Amino acid sequence: MATVTPIFSLVLLLSSAILRLASGFATALDPSLMGLNLRKEKLSHFRFYWHDIASGPHPSSVTVVPPPSNASSTFFGLVNMIDNPLTLRPDAGSELVGRAQGLYSSASQEEVGLLMIMNFAFVSGKYNGSGITVLGRNPVFHKVREMPVISGCGLFRFARGYAQATTHTFDPKTGDAVVEYNVYVLHY
Numbered sequence: 001m002a003t004v005t006p007i008f009s010l011v012l013l014l015s016s017a018i019l020r021l022a023s024g025f026a027t028a029l030d031p032s033l034m035g036l037n038l039r040k041e042k043l044s045h046f047r048f049y050w051h052d053i054a055s056g057p058h059p060s061s062v063t064v065v066p067p068p069s070n071a072s073s074t075f076f077g078l079v080n081m082i083d084n085p086l087t088l089r090p091d092a093g094s095e096l097v098g099r100a101q102g103l104y105s106s107a108s109q110e111e112v113g114l115l116m117i118m119n120f121a122f123v124s125g126k127y128n129g130s131g132i133t134v135l136g137r138n139p140v141f142h143k144v145r146e147m148p149v150i151s152g153c154g155l156f157r158f159a160r161g162y163a164q165a166t167t168h169t170f171d172p173k174t175g176d177a178v179v180e181y182n183v184y185v186l187h188y
């Protein structure tokens with residue numbers, strides 16, 4: 001009797017806690033009800049080319065906040081809005097797999113180091129309509145820059161991973177750049 005009572009009250013306490021959770025704004029869900037099998041996490045690798053087109057009549061990358069007139073050589077303070085094509089190969093005319101929509105800003109006073117905030121919105125095949133979100137630091141003159149994939153939507157719900165960026169070409173006269181992205185994502 002002496003041992004049954006504490007167990008009984010523990011069960012009571014737990015069930016009232018679960019009830020409270022369920023009756024409030026938070027409800028515990030069975031992941032399978034959402035078609036999620038938490039034991040079947042997949043690792044996918046995506047490779048595509050990111051086109052930052054600053055020149056010409058239809059730029060995909062525009063400066064919305066210029067750096068202050070006496071800014072450092074790192075353009076500290078600059079903000080660019082982007083809607084950059086993502087293509088299968090470095091050639092801008094190759095198959096479009098998605099768009100990188102977001103912004104980058106110069107956040108470093110020591111080197112050109114960008115804060116990247118981008119949604120990769122895919123349009124290709126089964127990934128059409130799904131996307132991943134990248135938020136990270138991009139010191140553009142380093143050979144390989146790594147940025148976290150912080151999550152995603154559609155097929156990438158609950159995703160996590162990282163992206164590695166390597167400059168393919170950069171034209172200092174026009175400011176146009178083509179960057180290879182290798183993205184590794186764990187998702188369900």
Ligand SMILES: *[C@@H]1O[C@H](CO)[C@@H](O)[C@H](O)[C@H]1NC(C)=O
Binds near residue numbers: 068069070
């Ligand atoms: C430029 O630098 C000077 C001296 O550091 C500062 O007073 C000024 O506010 C800065 N900005 C501009 C736009 O001149």
Ligand SMILES: *[C@@H]1O[C@H](CO)[C@@H](O)[C@H](O)[C@H]1NC(C)=O
Binds near residue numbers: 123
């Ligand atoms: C992607 O989905 C949109 C909207 O559902 C559709 O209009 C478009 O044709 C699709 N694109 C491809 C390449 O399947």
